[in-house]
Amino acid sequence: EVACHLIELAYGLGARRWELLGLHFNDVLGPREPLIRFVRNASRDLKSDASTRQLSLKHLISEPFFSAWQRFAKNETGTEKDTNIIEAQGVDLKRLERKIFKAISGAIKEITGLDDASFHTFRHTAACRFLLSLYWRDLELLGLDKYDYFRQIEDESELIRDALLRKNTENFLEHKTVSAFLGHLSYKTTAAHYFHFYCLLRFGYMNLANMCSP
Numbered sequence: 001e002v003a004c005h006l007i008e009l010a011y012g013l014g015a016r017r018w019e020l021l022g023l024h025f026n027d028v029l030g031p032r033e034p035l036i037r038f039v040r041n042a043s044r045d046l047k048s049d050a051s052t053r054q055l056s057l058k059h060l061i062s063e064p065f066f067s068a069w070q071r072f073a074k075n076e077t078g079t080e081k082d083t084n085i086i087e088a089q090g091v092d093l094k095r096l097e098r099k100i101f102k103a104i105s106g107a108i109k110e111i112t113g114l115d116d117a118s119f120h121t122f123r124h125t126a127a128c129r130f131l132l133s134l135y136w137r138d139l140e141l142l143g144l145d146k147y148d149y150f151r152q153i154e155d156e157s158e159l160i161r162d163a164l165l166r167k168n169t170e171n172f173l174e175h176k177t178v179s180a181f182l183g184h185l186s187y188k189t190t191a192a193h194y195f196h197f198y199c200l201l202r203f204g205y206m207n208l209a210n211m212c213s214p
Contacts, residue, residue: 002086003100005072008065009036010119013055014126014182017101017119018044021093026081028073033058038183043084051183059159123182127194129153130178133160 006020013036022044029035034057040046060066072089075081079088087093101119108117132139136157153160164177179190 001068001072002089002091003104004065005069006100006119007104007122008060008063008069010122011126012057012060012063014123014130015055016047016051016123016183019046019051019183021086021097023073023085024082025073025075025079025085025088028085029054034061034070041082043087047183048185050180050185053180053183055181056163059156059163062159124194124196127178127182127190128196129156130160130164130181131175131190131195132197133157134164134175134178 006017009015009020010017015036015038019038022038022041023036024041024043027037027039027041029037035054036057037054038046039052046052057066073085075083075088077088084093105118108119108121109115112121114121132153133156136153164181175190176187178194179185179187182190182194184190
């Protein structure tokens, strides 16, 4: 159960491994709008000041796992709010963390056939989903939305855009909201390491420019 929640949140939020492992009950906010916050606490440090952030979960509400996650993260036993959620379920993270992530990485490699796939792969996948959602209109304009992989984004693109562009990131240019969501100090990091379909997008624009040239 713990592994499933870690996978779903990593895929849905692009959060880092230790960020998820360090979630406390008081990091899960709501109920008007479901949110998760990442701050320094007794269970984890953060990579940089940019890693301190509060993320909307609105785009995940309709996902099959979400109600189970809400039950998992709900403090029904009267435990101190500043208590690690996973450890409150009786999981000894110091002893089991490596086993949990070894099992996750093994399953990913078996499913994908990629030897270098790992839990971190979910962070890259999430980043691509975020960027695809922001660039969806461009993909349609360039005819790139015909690819099956991109088509999977169509139904959820508006939900993801809404989550990315919520009030606490409204001062960012759209593409920089992805960096803020991922906890990157700079958009350069996002663009250099996570924008995996940039070459295809650039190729599409070059083709469009050539078609419009006299």
